[in-house]
Amino acid sequence: xxxxxxxxxxxxxxxxxxxxxxxxxxxxxxxxxxxxxxxxxxxxxxxxxxxxxxxxxxxxxxxxxxxxxxxxxxxxxxxxxxxxxxxxxxxxxxxxxxxxxxxxxxxxxxxxxxxxxxxxxxxxxxxxxxxxxxxxxxxxxxxxxxxxx
Amino acid sequence: xxxxxxxxxxxxxxxxxxxxxxxxxxxxxxxxxxxxxxxxxxxxxxxxxxxxxxxxxxxxxxxxxxxxxxxxxxxxxxxxxxxxxxxxxxxxxxxxxxxxxxxxxxxxxxxxxxxxxxxxxxxxxxxxxxxxxxxxxxxxxxxxxxxxx
DNA sequence: CACTGTCTCTACCGATTAAATCGAGATTAA
DNA sequence: TTAATCTCGATTTAATCGGTAGAGACAGTG
Numbered sequence: 001x002x003x004x005x006x007x008x009x010x011x012x013x014x015x016x017x018x019x020x021x022x023x024x025x026x027x028x029x030x031x032x033x034x035x036x037x038x039x040x041x042x043x044x045x046x047x048x049x050x051x052x053x054x055x056x057x058x059x060x061x062x063x064x065x066x067x068x069x070x071x072x073x074x075x076x077x078x079x080x081x082x083x084x085x086x087x088x089x090x091x092x093x094x095x096x097x098x099x100x101x102x103x104x105x106x107x108x109x110x111x112x113x114x115x116x117x118x119x120x121x122x123x124x125x126x127x128x129x130x131x132x133x134x135x136x137x138x139x140x141x142x143x144x145x146x147x148x149x
Numbered sequence: 150x151x152x153x154x155x156x157x158x159x160x161x162x163x164x165x166x167x168x169x170x171x172x173x174x175x176x177x178x179x180x181x182x183x184x185x186x187x188x189x190x191x192x193x194x195x196x197x198x199x200x201x202x203x204x205x206x207x208x209x210x211x212x213x214x215x216x217x218x219x220x221x222x223x224x225x226x227x228x229x230x231x232x233x234x235x236x237x238x239x240x241x242x243x244x245x246x247x248x249x250x251x252x253x254x255x256x257x258x259x260x261x262x263x264x265x266x267x268x269x270x271x272x273x274x275x276x277x278x279x280x281x282x283x284x285x286x287x288x289x290x291x292x293x294x295x296x297x298x
Numbered sequence: 299c300a301c302t303g304t305c306t307c308t309a310c311c312g313a314t315t316a317a318a319t320c321g322a323g324a325t326t327a328a
Numbered sequence: 329t330t331a332a333t334c335t336c337g338a339t340t341t342a343a344t345c346g347g348t349a350g351a352g353a354c355a356g357t358g
Contacts, residue, residue, distance in 0.1 A: 027334095061334075063326070108281050176304075191306075206304095208303095213305085
């Protein structure tokens, strides 16, 4: 049920680029190190993100990656959807394979899944990378909050 | 990212038992047929649910399964958690493997994941099987709503 | 008791997916 | 030309998912 490692790497990479926006291209290696992502794997991910219009690349020496859009216009939801597909909590809600469910037509859970999806979307689509960067800068000023129970 | 098939089978099975609560034990075969679940697989699931205290079993002839508690006290969230583990959107939030994350201590996404988890919990923990059964009965009276886009 | 229908338990299997790696190539700056 | 960098597809490896199998335990019936 959780978000895949790959998707987390993707958002972390975009986050890192957001932090460095305006400072020229960032090499894959730097992103990999800063965010603790296997470099070879990150190559694939960034390349795919480029196809999605999230990042741009510069080749050759002094090359690297840049955010393709202002961080204020980039939501976590958009990135997650791009790498993971719909934010649907169950397969049968995922558009492409509707009708695959034997319960289709009278599924008593449909509206529940729909509510869950809306709840998730509400969180992810309302969070921009700009906010995340700002929030991190803020938290660096103050003592970290411990979320342990 | 979606909820596993197994977990969906589990909630469907519990739902079926909720519908039949008060009518004696229901055989695995009947549940399997009513909810379109592979019977052999359902055996495992129900047995596991028994261990979790969600259902009770009666062996021998005229045996079967019963809901262990009133449907009003059984939430979808409780069942999902039992079969799938924590409702956490990412591994590193899942209690058991905290500290496995290389970002631990200063992860800029922690509060985001926490909000996502809360949102999901809000939906799943507030929905009881009693409501689902009632809702289905209601919808059977009226024409089905088509969620297709 | 023997029989039958039911749940119980543990192991197993095949396919798919996730995560990561690799290698050879293309591009650019110096 | 050389070195640094992205590009792209293929490959590997390991885990997980969905499902199956079979022997056994238990309870009621005649």
